Amino acid sequence: MSLNNEPIIVAKDLTISYELHRERKKLTALQDINLEVKAGEFVVLVGPSGCGKTSFINAISGLVPKETGSVTVRGEEVTGPGPDRAMVFQDYALLPWRTVESNVRMPFEFQDLGVSEAEKKKRVQECLELVDLDGFEKSFPYELSGGMKQRVGIARALITHPDILLADEPFAAIDAMTREAMQAEMERIVMETGQTCVFITHSIDEAILLGDRVVVISYRPGKVKEIVDINFPRPRMSNSEVKTSREYAQIRDHIWKLVKDEASQTNRGE
Amino acid sequence: MANKGQQNAQVFDTDDPDRIQDIGWTAREVWRRTRGFVVTSINIITFFILWELLTIYGNINPLFLPKASDMFMELWVGLTTRAPEGAVFSGSILDHFLHSFNNLMFGLGIAILIGVPGGLLMGGNKYIEAILSPYVWALASLPRIALVPLFILFLGFTTTMQVTIIVISAVFPIMINAWAGVKTTEKSLLAAARVFGANRRQLYVKVVLPYTLPFIISGIQQGIGRGLIGVVIAELFGGSNGLGYLIQRSADTFNTAMNFAVLLLLIVMSLSLINFTRWLEAYVAPWRSANHL
CATH class of the missing domain: 1.10.3720.10 (MetI-like)
Known part of the structure; x- marks a missing residue:
């Protein structure tokens, strides 16, 4: 990992808002976000539901237009999706009529990246091996368990060798046991590929175990409330000392208080 | 839920001898799979037999209910x-x-x-x-x-x-x-x-x-x-x-x-x-x- 490179993603005074269709009002999801993500860094966003975490990740992916400010990737303004950014979705978003192999291959099909057929085949194989799904090429998503589906989603995201991996609560719908296994796998994959990763979660443990930095976002309008550096050595998932350490408990408590303040505002209604 | 287990079972590596075991066929299992068809067949055949008996012994005008x-x-x-060929009306x-x-x-x-x-x-x-x-x-x-x-x-x-x-x-x-x-x-x-x-x-x-x-x-x-x-x-x-x-x-x-x-x-x-x-x-x-x- 090369943490000391210059920033690959830069958000400057980024504001995103939505029109509330019925009331002709505008909801500011994110306001004046300033954040720099370095190449190879794993940044985790936490915050209460509806605080605009997803909007932020969608602004980086190019799915959602920004209102003011800017998001740049390698110095270039984001205007739409691109092959340098890939995404893992909470509900997997696999095409149910396609096999695992065909789903993983999908990014090559939609855009011409100048990759040869032989290379595509090789990469499909590599990515499936990386997520431990070799042998399941011909299975359909509905035949797989939730954890396996999400591993297909991760393989699909890695196939084009993107610089940036965006993940929107990828393990939220997965049961607790599988979830831990998936977190370990995520950490291993990101360590192996050296990918830059922006990751959303509701789980503070997940945030601390995976993130180099944890960004706490406040509730409506979403602003960066605090950025917490996490300095545990990797791999953390397989190291039981991390979770039982004093420092871990302190960081956990600290982030929990930050999030709780914000979550209590969610409960007030609005 | 039992079906969900079967669903997951098909995707496992079938070459692995420990994972898939031959459990054979039991009379109970054969019945479980065919009972829908058997019951429906008997049901419909009984229906037509009852109909036939009703029209034979029930003194019903065949204009209203013909024999099955x-x-x-x-x-x-x-x-x-x-x-x-060339018929004006077909029966x-x-x-x-x-x-x-x-x-x-x-x-x-x-x-x-x-x-x-x-x-x-x-x-x-x-x-x-x-x-x-x-x-x-x-x-x-x-x-x-x-x-x-x-x-x-x-x-x-x-x-x-x-x-x-x-x-x-x-x-x-x-x-x-x-x-x-x-x-x-x-x-x-x-x-x-x-x-x-x-x-x-x-x-x-x-x-x-x-x-x-x-x-x-x-x-x-x-x-x-x-x-x-x-x-x-x-x-x-x-x-x-x-x-x-x-x-x-x-x-x-x-x-x-x-x-x-x-x-x-x-x-x-x-x-x-x-x-x-x-x-x-x-x-x-x-x-x-x-x-x-």
């Missing part, structure tokens, strides 16, 4: 004989069945050719949707039988009139289902396709269309039901051939056994077609039925 065996006889004879069920069936298939074909593109366009373009939807809803909600006199006025007692009524009956369920399919395409699938570089055309061809296909098939399934009503109505009201006409004529000539035979044939035809589309839907979209196994 007479009905089957009419059906058998009707399906195995055809009218001689053969097969002739009338073929007329109705061909009309239904032809009408359904046209309904699909109009309904599918129409529904896709309405789902894909807000302006086309805004322009067409009032007419679609108006015609879809109008009882189609009300249009029959008008079509007879326009087209006379012709096959064209009969087919037109079938088309107008079947086209709207197909169109509305295709439209709904496009509209309900999962947002996350569209988002994923866009993130991975799909342009507008690819979104339609590679995501929206496959997603909509099972909707179209269930539209066709509904269309078959409606189309069959259209067939019978069109032939009852105006025509000198087809199963609808035969129903009318057999009643007029007090041939109740023939009447029942045609009704039975209609039931079998309708169920066969609908089951075919069910199978087709399960075949092209196995993920939909897998969720509620």
Whole structure:
């Protein structure tokens, strides 16, 4: 990992808002976000539901237009999706009529990246091996368990060798046991590929175990409330000392208080 | 839940001897899998036997309820004989069945050719949707039988009139289902396709269309039901051939056994077609039925 490179993603005074269709009002999801993500860094966003975490990740992916400010990737303004950014979705978003192999291959099909057929085949194989799904090429998503589906989603995201991996609560719908296994796998994959990763979660443990930095976002309008550096050595998932350490408990408590303040505002209604 | 276990079991490596074990067949398991068919068969056979006994010993006027065996006889004879060449009127069920069936298939074909593109366009373009939807809803909600006199006025007692009524009956369920399919395409699938570089055309061809296909098939399934009503109505009201006409004529000539035979044939035809589309839907979209196994 090369943490000391210059920033690959830069958000400057980024504001995103939505029109509330019925009331002709505008909801500011994110306001004046300033954040720099370095190449190879794993940044985790936490915050209460509806605080605009997803909007932020969608602004980086190019799915959602920004209102003011800017998001740049390698110095270039984001205007739409691109092959340098890939995404893992909470509900997997696999095409149910396609096999695992065909789903993983999908990014090559939609855009011409100048990759040869032989290379595509090789990469499909590599990515499936990386997520431990070799042998399941011909299975359909509905035949797989939730954890396996999400591993297909991760393989699909890695196939084009993107610089940036965006993940929107990828393990939220997965049961607790599988979830831990998936977190370990995520950490291993990101360590192996050296990918830059922006990751959303509701789980503070997940945030601390995976993130180099944890960004706490406040509730409506979403602003960066605090950025917490996490300095545990990797791999953390397989190291039981991390979770039982004093420092871990302190960081956990600290982030929990930050999030709780914000979550209590969610409960007030609005 | 037991089924879910089976579902997961198929994806495991079947070469691994420890994972998959041969559990053999037990009488209980064979019965569990065949009991639906066995019970239904016995049920239906008993029904016809009771019917037969009732008409033999129940002192029932055969004008109102013919013997089941007479009905089957009419059906058998009707399906195995055809009218001689040049006959003005055919008493053969097969002739009338073929007329109705061909009309239904032809009408359904046209309904699909109009309904599918129409529904896709309405789902894909807000302006086309805004322009067409009032007419679609108006015609879809109008009882189609009300249009029959008008079509007879326009087209006379012709096959064209009969087919037109079938088309107008079947086209709207197909169109509305295709439209709904496009509209309900999962947002996350569209988002994923866009993130991975799909342009507008690819979104339609590679995501929206496959997603909509099972909707179209269930539209066709509904269309078959409606189309069959259209067939019978069109032939009852105006025509000198087809199963609808035969129903009318057999009643007029007090041939109740023939009447029942045609009704039975209609039931079998309708169920066969609908089951075919069910199978087709399960075949092209196995993920939909897998969720509620």
